[in-house]
Amino acid sequence: MxxxxxxxxxxxxxxxxxxxxxxxxxxxxxxxxxxxxxxxxxxxxxxxxxxxxxxxxxxxxxxxxxxxxxxxxxxxxxxxxxxxxxxxxxxxxxxxxxxxxxxxGPPPAAIAAMGNKAAAKRRMIDAGVPCVPGYQGADQSDANLEKEARKIGLPVMVKAAAGGGGRGMRLVERDADLLEAIRTARTEAKSAFASGELILEKAVVDARHVEIQVFADGHGNVIHLGERDCSVQRRHQKVIEEAPSPAVDIGLRGRMGAAAVAAARAIGYRGAGTVEFLLGADDAFYFLEMNTRLQVEHPVTEAITGQDLVAWQFKVAAGEKLPLGQKELAFAGHAIEVRLYAEDAYAGFLPQTGRIDVWRPADGAGVRIDHGMKEGLAISPFYDPMIAKVIAHGATREEARTRLVRALRETVVLGPITNRHFLICLLEHPEFAAGKATTAFLTKHAFAAPAVSDAHWQLAADLLWRQSAARYPETLRGWRNSNPEPTPIRLAVGDTERLLQAPAAGGVEEHGAFHIDGDDIVVDLDAFTVRFTDRTYAPPAAAAAGSDGKLRAPMDGKIVAINVAAGDSVSKGQTLIVLEAMKIQHQLKAALDAKVESVAVKEGQQVSNRTVLVTMAADAAAH
CATH class of the missing domain: 3.40.50.20 (Rossmann fold)
Structure with a gap:
């Protein structure tokens, strides 16, 4: 067939x-x-x-x-x-x-069996698959979930029973945060999955997230294709994935693989699936969930096995047997994948929207970039802001890692802010380079935004000067009624302004990448991209964002909750509006103690970036 x-x-x-x-x-x-x-x-x-x-x-x-x-x-x-x-x-x-x-894909019954985390966990316990201690019962009241969480003992994970991808998931480490975490997770779960059912699990501290790729056909054959390590995560969403895991040896791979195959057999599975585990430092592992689909990170498994997993899906769906048996499967080398997102990793991973002005993906030995991008295409607020998956394969883990760093440095993407520089920092961190990163990696290590270098400022000024000067004969560029001299150019990044002289001594160097967008120039230098605004002929910059009493939308999105009304007094840091964008709910807070003058939006309303949501006046009673 x-x-x-x-x-x-x-x-x-x-x-x-x-x-x-x-x-x-x-x-x-x-x-x-x-x-x-x-x-x-x-x-x-x-x-x-x-x-x-x-x-x-x-x-x-x-x-x-x-x-x-x-x-x-x-x-x-x-x-x-x-x-x-x-x-x-x-x-x-x-x-x-x-x-x-x-x-x-898999049979409907198999999808249903794993679609609800609570029911899936009960089934896995019956099948003898190791599971994290927790609660997956029918009593979903806040009071009962609080009680069960305390019985399990903090830290505890609150999870959407019907969900995945980090939505409706909260880590609770303090008793005082428990009730709010339950309520917020339920609200987010209802929005993302149309179900507010939650489960609770004991948080396995400093563990690794290791998943096993399984495949089954309609002839009774079930195999695994090794593991992927997806421990580096933000907001419970994967940032870096690799195969094989640096923490898994042949013996452990066999045990985890056998458990994953047992999980697939227990639900009469067919097709591609992924069984996810938490792996402790003592090599004990616990079932998390089974994703009844192909995963975003499947290319690393394809790289080390030499197999096309989508082709396998087609063959199995057509009634054929699996192309290979367990003993015929071979692994070669190491592969690492990162997810290139339109997001500000240095500002709480805030999703970004906007047009992709320049898109030049890297290539080269061992490099694969999966994307659906082109120049001029917009990152919209309606979908996940992932731009591309960048994958590198090498004979060793170190060769794969260095190839991936090079590929990221050579990839040019200008338009919205991306996490490219952040990804390079992660890959070059000594702990990751040594293969020691766990799920605590991004909470243990701070990755602050680098300072905008003098070279960035000067390059932006020089490029703007060159664009302007190109309109005049070379002999008139920089002309004054006295003697030729550099042109003053005032640039801004956020609230910071600088006056520069262009061109710099020695002229404009041809390095870095850039794009001029109206009054903005986006400059990429040393893998760090900065958007400058040309304020040479603009009035002085406004006060710091938020201090003018106006709460603005930080991105396109939908208003899902309004916590204040006109006349309310609010405190600095208080959540005023909840904005949902790209499947994540963002708490928008007051920048100062103030009194609300007006609320300009309604729940359910779609708003664009920089829309004024709430207007406030400094609250004299607070001073």
Whole structure:
């Protein structure tokens, strides 16, 4: 059995990745796209594309009816869900089968068995898979969850039973924070997964996050393809993934692999799946969850096994046996992957939106970059802000690490702020380089934003001067009615302004990357990107952000909670508004003790970056 036409029910780099393999296997491909994605590369890459609705995911990529309508309209005979969105939705898998479409993923019953963390954990305990002590009961009242958390003992993890990806998850280390963590996790879980059910787990301190890639066919064969170490995380979302794990030897790999295979067999699994474990310093490991889909980090497993896991998915879905048995599988070298995001890693990992002005991904020996990006494409507030996955493979871990650092330095992405510089800092940190990083890595080590160097300031001024000077004959550049001299240029980064003379002695050097965007110039130098504003002819800079009494949206997003009203007195640091952007809820706080004059937004309202949300006046009673 083979597929003539496959619809990929996803977007961006995910859709593009699946389509590459489909094309290589001779399948025609169908893309789906929302309003926000009409110019996205995955749309033009496919053999045909179907529009499925407005930009919000609930009206497009999460709409089962619209996906099935697109499949019917295009004449597809199979649907690949990618990873994310509907990939772990048993209702979608069943609906595909009912519509006569092959769902390239696990059976609906297997997805359902692992879709709820509480039920999955009970099933794993019955199957003899080691599990973290915790609570996964039916009584979901705040009071009972508080009681059970104290019974387990702090620190404890509060998790959304229906979720993943760090949403609806909180680490609680102090009793005073317990109730708020439960309530916030429930609110976020309801928003992200339409279920507020929570589970509690004992937090395994300073552990590693190690997951096992499993694969099963419809003929009773189940194997594992080794482990991935995903310990470096922020907000419980993975930042760096590698295979194999520096902490796992052959014996431990065998034990963890056997447990993962047992987990897959216990639910009658078929296709690609990932069984996630916490690995303690004593080599004891505990089941966390099973992701019933292909993972974002699957390229590192492909690199060390030499296998195309998407091709395996197609073969298994077509009724074929697994291409290899456990003993036939071989591992070679080491691979590391990082997730390049549009986010400010030095400002609480704040997601960023905006147009990608320059995009030049690196290449070279052992380097792979999976992306769905092109210049001029916007990072929108409707979807995850990941730009690309950057993967490096080498004969040794050190070779893979140094290749990855080089690839990040050679990749140019200008527009929104990205985490590229931060990723390089992580990869070059001695603890990571030594293979010692655990899930506590980012809480143990502070990574502050580097200072904007004199070289950045001067390069920005020189480049602006060159652009301006190019409009005049060379003999008139920098002309004065006395003698030629450097031109004064005033630049700003945030609230900091500097007056520079351009060009610098010796002229403008050709190094770094840059893009001029209106009054802004974005300069990339030594892997650190800075956006400067040309204020040469502008009035003096305003006061520090927030001190003018106006609370502004730090990004595009949706207002999900308003905690104040006109006339309220508020304290510095008090949460006034909760803004949801890119699936994360952000607490927006008062910058000063003040009295609320007006609230300009309503709950449920979509707002753009820099929109004034609340206006305040200094509260005289507080002084």
């Amino acid at each position: 083979s597929f003539a036409k496959v619809l990929v029910a996803n977007r961006g780099e995910i859709a593009w990745r699946v389509m590459r393999t489909a094309r290589a296997m001779g399948c025609r491909t169908v893309a789906v796209y929302s309003d926000a994605d009409k110019e996205a590369p995955h749309v033009s890459y496919a053999d045909e594309a179907v529009h499925i609705g407005p930009s919000p995911v609930g009206e497009s990529y999460l709409s089962i009816d619209r996906i099935l309508e697109a499949a019917h309209k295009s004449g597809a005979d199979a649907v690949h869900p990618g990873y994310g969105f509907l990939s772990e939705n048993e209702t979608f898998a069943a609906a595909c089968e009912k519509a006569g479409l092959v769902f390239i």
